[in-house]
Amino acid sequence: MIAHPETDWQSRRNRFNHDWLKNRFLLALGKLINVLDDRIEDDDFLASFVGGGIKVWEAEYPDVLSLIECFSAKMSPKVLFDRPPLSRWPKEKSWLPTVVDVMWRNRVQADELVQSARESASSANEAYLRLQSEWGAESDRMSVERLRQSRVRVVAFRDACQELARAIEKFPNRILVTQ
Amino acid sequence: MATGDRMNGPMLNYFDHRTKEHIAVLTVGRTPLELFVQLGFQPAPLAYGRYVTECEFSKTRASVIIGHFSPEQLRTLVTDSVDFDTDCKVIVCVTTATFTGDAARHAKTTTKSGKSLYVLRDLRSTAFNETELRELEQITNEDASNIVAGKREAVSILLQSLFLPCIDEIIPALGILCQGYLAAGALSESQLASYDPSDAVGKALIGMGWAVAYESSLLLSRYVAGLGLAVQDELPGIEYWLEPFDPKGTRDWRKVLDGLRKQLEDEFKKEVPEAVTELLGEIEMRIESGGDAESSMINPAVVARAFSSFFSEPMEARK
Numbered sequence: 001m002i003a004h005p006e007t008d009w010q011s012r013r014n015r016f017n018h019d020w021l022k023n024r025f026l027l028a029l030g031k032l033i034n035v036l037d038d039r040i041e042d043d044d045f046l047a048s049f050v051g052g053g054i055k056v057w058e059a060e061y062p063d064v065l066s067l068i069e070c071f072s073a074k075m076s077p078k079v080l081f082d083r084p085p086l087s088r089w090p091k092e093k094s095w096l097p098t099v100v101d102v103m104w105r106n107r108v109q110a111d112e113l114v115q116s117a118r119e120s121a122s123s124a125n126e127a128y129l130r131l132q133s134e135w136g137a138e139s140d141r142m143s144v145e146r147l148r149q150s151r152v153r154v155v156a157f158r159d160a161c162q163e164l165a166r167a168i169e170k171f172p173n174r175i176l177v178t179q
Numbered sequence: 180m181a182t183g184d185r186m187n188g189p190m191l192n193y194f195d196h197r198t199k200e201h202i203a204v205l206t207v208g209r210t211p212l213e214l215f216v217q218l219g220f221q222p223a224p225l226a227y228g229r230y231v232t233e234c235e236f237s238k239t240r241a242s243v244i245i246g247h248f249s250p251e252q253l254r255t256l257v258t259d260s261v262d263f264d265t266d267c268k269v270i271v272c273v274t275t276a277t278f279t280g281d282a283a284r285h286a287k288t289t290t291k292s293g294k295s296l297y298v299l300r301d302l303r304s305t306a307f308n309e310t311e312l313r314e315l316e317q318i319t320n321e322d323a324s325n326i327v328a329g330k331r332e333a334v335s336i337l338l339q340s341l342f343l344p345c346i347d348e349i350i351p352a353l354g355i356l357c358q359g360y361l362a363a364g365a366l367s368e369s370q371l372a373s374y375d376p377s378d379a380v381g382k383a384l385i386g387m388g389w390a391v392a393y394e395s396s397l398l399l400s401r402y403v404a405g406l407g408l409a410v411q412d413e414l415p416g417i418e419y420w421l422e423p424f425d426p427k428g429t430r431d432w433r434k435v436l437d438g439l440r441k442q443l444e445d446e447f448k449k450e451v452p453e454a455v456t457e458l459l460g461e462i463e464m465r466i467e468s469g470g471d472a473e474s475s476m477i478n479p480a481v482v483a484r485a486f487s488s489f490f491s492e493p494m495e496a497r498k
Contacts, residue, residue: 084423085349085424086355096356096359099363100355103358103388177358
């Protein structure tokens with residue numbers, strides 16, 4: 001099924017940023033930090049999140065990269081030329097979709113938004129890889145005391161994820177024809 | 180992927196990886212000739228005569244069949260004794276606005292053998308363009324069900340445009356045409372020299388994002404050479420303003436303009452901005468004069484005022 005280009009990108013963003021990153025993953029990372037700080041005690045959570053839950057990042061990272069990279073293709077008003085009435089615009093007169101796209105990129109600073117989000121995602125992934133490298137393959141069997149030694153890396157990963165969430169939020173949530 | 184099955188007529192086979200279904204796009208009867216051309220079949224009369232018949236239709240083992248039916252064929256399918264001895268579960272029927280039977284509107288019904296029959300109405304009944312066709316070929320049971328249920332938000336814009344009424348977004352489209360006109364003017368040599376950010380045109384150029392390009396010169400240097408001449412060639416014509424609003428390609432600009440006015444009244448809730456009315460008036464004058472290219476030019480200031488009046492708030496395409 002080919003989804004509505006606008007809704008498709010928007011729904012993908014909502015699913016990643018709102019549903020997963022902010023309302024599940026960041027909350028879980030915050031809880032992990034609280035456990036490591038001894039503010040709360042939840043051994044089951046610790047085992048399941050450190051042993052598996054946090055690794056969901058590995059599946060989400062390619063998806064968010066894809067989301068970022070297709071922003072311009074999906075959210076530029078150029079896509080209006082794919083639906084009536086502008087789909088009737090003669091295909092050989094490609095200058096108008098091009099000019100509309102160029103001006104939109106100027107208005108919303110599309111390239112800068114994409115670059116910023118791309119860098120934020122990359123930083124978050126690097127923070128995750130550093131954390132996993134420190135934990136090694138035995139993460140699901142590590143004690144709280146052992147995990148506490150990597151608290152700085154957990155916080156760094158959490159902060160990078162928060163920065164990524166902010167970068168994704170900055171994308172316009174509609175196909176804007178004017179400023 | 181699609182594979183044309185020339186032996187069985189114009190049928191394309193798909194495998195939907197999401198639903199794990201085989202889908203046969205099967206065109207039946209006197210479907211618009213252009214559709215067959217898009218599907219890769221020769222428009223020769225002999226070939227047309229060999230298109231699939233209802234009899235051949237019954238031989239398919241696809242789980243989903245999408246057929247483009249004439250009103251008579253559809254009526255037969257729904258009301259008479261015709262049924263299909265196939266393995267299909269769902270038949271998606273694309274028909275035209277002229278059918279007035281029980282399934283005249285989008286509807287779901289059941290054939291005698293319990294197959295779901297989705298009837299989708301092609302309101303425009305015109306030839307499909309390439310994009311529309313690609314989407315039509317990939318329609319799923321879920322799409323069909325959502326269309327029949329009128330769940331506009333659940334189906335793509337293109338499927339909405341094919342099967343659900345009132346989808347044209349006139350204001351954004353006209354706004355984009357204004358942008359193109361003003362950008363084209365700004366690209367011309369004379370306008371570049373006289374660009375004034377304080378007048379109506381200048382303000383519109385700023386509002387639509389052109390000013391950034393102008394001031395930085397980065398994009399101008401890239402696009403003036405490549406697009407400038409083509410843009411200037413496009414500027415004068417009435418067609419520029421009205422062709423997108425002429426779905427049937429009549430080129431009866433008077434009627435097209437009347438239709439555009441009505442659609443704008445609907446979208447603006449009867450309160451069409453004065454500057455937009457002025458722009459339409461300028462277009463009308465040029466229709467009446469049957470003017471040449473020179474006299475068809477509309478003052479960019481008129482366009483700029485219309486553009487600015489569209490949007491007191493940021494303008495977005497409707498979801």
